[in-house]
Amino acid sequence: MHEQMTVEKEYSEGRTTFLSADVDHYSGDKKQPTSSLPVFYNPRMQLNRDLSVLFLMAYMEKHSVEMMCEPLTGSGVRTLRYLNECPGDFYAKMCDANPLAVETARRNVETLGFDDRAEVIHGDAKVLLMTESRGKRFDFVDIDPFGTPAPYLSAAVQSISPKGGLLAVTATDMPVLCGVYPKIALRRYGGFSARAPYTHEIAIRLLNGFIYSVAGSNDCSMEPLAVLSTDHYIRTWVRIETNRTESNRQASKLGIIRYCTGCMHSDFVQLSSKVQNVDFDHKIKGCAGPIRVAGPLWIGDLFKDQFLSNATKVLEKSEMEHYHRKVPDVLEKMVEESGLTNRPYIDIHALCDLHNFAPPKNQIIIEKLKEQGYQVARTHFKPTAIRTTASVEEVTRIIANYNAR
Ligand SMILES: C[S@@+](CC[C@H](N)C(=O)[O-])C[C@H]1O[C@@H](n2cnc3c(N)ncnc32)[C@H](O)[C@@H]1O
Ligand SMILES: [Zn+2]
Numbered sequence: 160m161h162e163q164m165t166v167e168k169e170y171s172e173g174r175t176t177f178l179s180a181d182v183d184h185y186s187g188d189k190k191q192p193t194s195s196l197p198v199f200y201n202p203r204m205q206l207n208r209d210l211s212v213l214f215l216m217a218y219m220e221k222h223s224v225e226m227m228c229e230p231l232t233g234s235g236v237r238t239l240r241y242l243n244e245c246p247g248d249f250y251a252k253m254c255d256a257n258p259l260a261v262e263t264a265r266r267n268v269e270t271l272g273f274d275d276r277a278e279v280i281h282g283d284a285k286v287l288l289m290t291e292s293r294g295k296r297f298d299f300v301d302i303d304p305f306g307t308p309a310p311y312l313s314a315a316v317q318s319i320s321p322k323g324g325l326l327a328v329t330a331t332d333m334p335v336l337c338g339v340y341p342k343i344a345l346r347r348y349g350g351f352s353a354r355a356p357y358t359h360e361i362a363i364r365l366l367n368g369f370i371y372s373v374a375g376s377n378d379c380s381m382e383p384l385a386v387l388s389t390d391h392y393i394r395t396w397v398r399i400e401t402n403r404t405e406s407n408r409q410a411s412k413l414g415i416i417r418y419c420t421g422c423m424h425s426d427f428v429q430l431s432s433k434v435q436n437v438d439f440d441h442k443i444k445g446c447a448g449p450i451r452v453a454g455p456l457w458i459g460d461l462f463k464d465q466f467l468s469n470a471t472k473v474l475e476k477s478e479m480e481h482y483h484r485k486v487p488d489v490l491e492k493m494v495e496e497s498g499l500t501n502r503p504y505i506d507i508h509a510l511c512d513l514h515n516f517a518p519p520k521n522q523i524i525i526e527k528l529k530e531q532g533y534q535v536a537r538t539h540f541k542p543t544a545i546r547t548t549a550s551v552e553e554v555t556r557i558i559a560n561y562n563a564r
Pocket of ligand 2: 443
């Protein structure tokens with residue numbers, strides 16, 4: 160039997176202990192999961208799962224969750240953590256196409272004593288999202304695939320309760336989303352990706368834009384609650400509601416991003432049924448581009464303040480040692496940047512490279528901008544970047560003055 164051949168290991172994450180295939184044994188020198196891993200578990204995604212646990216608790220402060228589904232569950236770790244670490248007695252449907260993963264996840268469910276709150280189903284995620292939600296639709300769906308989540312999103316949206324629900328989605332196809340393969344991004348996410356100093360923000364906005372369109376085509380609206388960006392993946396948490404009127408209203412949140420490689424100025428331009436001639440306002444006199452374009456994508460807010468403030472309260476009440484050391488810092492930065500996502504972040508190092516400036520410490524720029532009355536925040540997207548109400552021209556001027564001292 161397969162199960163006897165799999166070399167397993169006991170892992171602990173958060174407050175949850177579970178078994179999975181031994182990552183070190185199967186990955187050799189690489190020390191991270193490879194395709195030879197019989198059951199998928201990536202310890203490096205702990206930050207993703209920690210925030211997912213925290214955000215589910217934050218969501219449950221306002222909305223009830225009775226039934227959830229994780230259709231690509233692997234070892235089951237993510238849902239096991241929801242069941243074990245979040246309050247309430249919601250029921251979980253976990254699925255995987257890999258019979259070994261199903262067998263492992265079933266054993267983990269049993270060992271942790273969740274037989275009456277969870278079941279693990281073998282089969283294809285798209286099919287199971289549709290069939291398993293027939294009796295009672297889901298209040299929470301978590302899509303965490305290899306690579307792109309795009310093929311699962313229509314079934315995911317349709318499986319969500321008509322009363323509304325939480326949808327969390329990870330994407331790891333970063334070369335596509337970050338401008339290496341813009342045409343594939345257009346095919347998968349309905350918008351061109353682009354290389355830019357804030358390429359991860361473009362990635363998130365493409366994913367949110369695509370979720371908006373999929374939700375809209377199913378008469379649903381999409382409200383962003385939070386996003387997470389790291390080098391290896393992006394993740395978004397949105398609330399889906401059956402609400403055509405709201406979805407129509409949100410059409411103004413779909414647009415394109417334009418970015419000048421000459422002066423680093425960016426702007427958002429709404430998509431509109433009226434033909435518009437919107438001139439690009441280069442922020443440096445005489446600059447003529449070239450200008451890159453990304454989208455169509457989501458140009459609306461990326462975070463909801465109330466949601467993040469609930470997450471902060473939950474974190475303050477939690478035992479920190481169970482979480483990845485980065486969690487408090489990431490959440491704090493999300494709270495800071497939350498009100499300033501109406502334009503992309505500015506990467507100070509990229510701006511300094513462009514003008515051959517020595518980069519000052521971010522904190523110095525932040526203070527100078529505040530002195531001049533601008534709003535400014537750090538961003539969890541990048542340690543070298545800020546969000547501000549100041550234009551890129553004003554930020555450039557402050558750095559130039561600092562360099563001229
Ligand atoms: C990235 S892993 C999931 C990791 C898991 N969510 C976690 O947090 O550890 C993706 C999983 O999807 C499964 N899978 C791939 N294609 C599938 C499909 N069409 N239907 C169901 N499961 C599928 C794989 O076997 C794998 O276990
Ligand atoms: Zn320019």
